[in-house]
Amino acid sequence: MIIKIIKASENCLHSVVDIINDATLNLNKKGINQWSYPCDAKEVEQDIMMNHVYILVLNDNVVGTFSLKPIEHYAPVDVEPNSKYLYRLAILSAYKGNNLGKEMMEYVCRTARCLGSTIYLDCWAGNKKLRNFYTEAGFEFLGDFPEEDYFISVFKYK
Template identity: 45%
Template sequence: MKIRRAEMIDLDEVVDILNRVAQNLQEKGIHQWDYPWERDKIEKEIKSDQAFILFNDKKAIGTFFIREIDGLSELAVPPQSNYLNKIAILPEYQGKNIGAIIIDYACSFSHKLNKTLYLDCWAGNDKLKAFYAGHGFNYLGDFPEDDYYISVYQK
């Protein structure tokens, strides 16, 4: 596995991964992500060095984003904390411990910058909530987000 910051040449792959994962989530009844993703928004995040891409050999199989935040939903967080978001692993690669690789990378990345790392998920996704708790994240509570609730975690 190789992780690196996404570059503009990766834009199509990043958007494709996000769209494929969003479709898969919606098929499972998880509606946290809109479909399709806005290409312009992802392009801005790549240009802002917030996007990362994960490769298995030379195939892009996942993406995730880390950005600075000062708040998350209704939760105040320490200024310039890191927020891990849009973790997307192609469906055929899910369940192979790749999420743990991403989590470890993001924790190490934030630790090197001496920043607290936050992440969230749809409050109804019990499997993902257990995954985050199992990787040492502290559950901070459920908070409203549009027409659903998100569970927020910190490490």
Template identity: 40%
Template sequence: MDYEIKTAHMNNLNDIVKLLNTVTLNLHKKNINQWKYPWDTEEIKSNIENKYTYAVFNNEKIIGTFSLKLKSKSSWIPEIDEEILYLHTLAILPEYQKKNIGCKIIDFSHNQAVTLNKPLYLDCWSKNTKLKTFYSNCGFDYIMDYPEEDFEISIFKYH
């Protein structure tokens, strides 16, 4: 499958929000509740304006998205005492999952982290065992579980 990762632009906003809502509803059907539905368009707009968000294109169609953001010491998880590159909001349309796109996104993100000389971190809902296994298989080490508002997230660092 041919696809390309590009920095998202404001003209991608509606497609990215629609994609995130589709993926979130699909996760909720599986009782995976890390993301709230519907997505806050202003949050996604801000991430696009700040050039944190990327879109994965198959021809002209956006089939995936993710964001990369520098986080200063202790601004995310207090126990992580270093500036990091945080990979978040990684979402791929259900019909494009299990096609190695997630690993390519992680490779892209790792290359960005190397360029910036920062460690790469991500998280997921702690009860999502399939995703935790996927992250481990793609080169991440489990660090710890961390409490959020009403659930725990599992923290991973790329090795």
């Protein structure tokens, strides 16, 4: 099994959108409606152009994605200087259970250490499995905060 994590290029747009939409439908089946379906392909394309999107390639197949961008302000909490926001972490449902999410999180944590950055992320507060995943990956739980008509759990990695 050969795993690579690289920055997404423009020709990866459809793969990234497909992965996000697959993950969104999978979340919706569980009653988790944090992401909109279908995802906004133009927004994803802009993030790719800004070099914020990464892909996880397994044996030459794009099966996962995440985005990481600089943040100066983050409404729920005060952020530290040189911080990044981790978002749209998704793996094709057919590849779940292969520790690929763990691979992505280890990559993000290594990147944070190399850059001397603090990483912030959030998820729907009712997703206990994901909350546990982030805690096990070394992220500190900062609390639950209101957003629109639900609560989000906010985490940081330093």
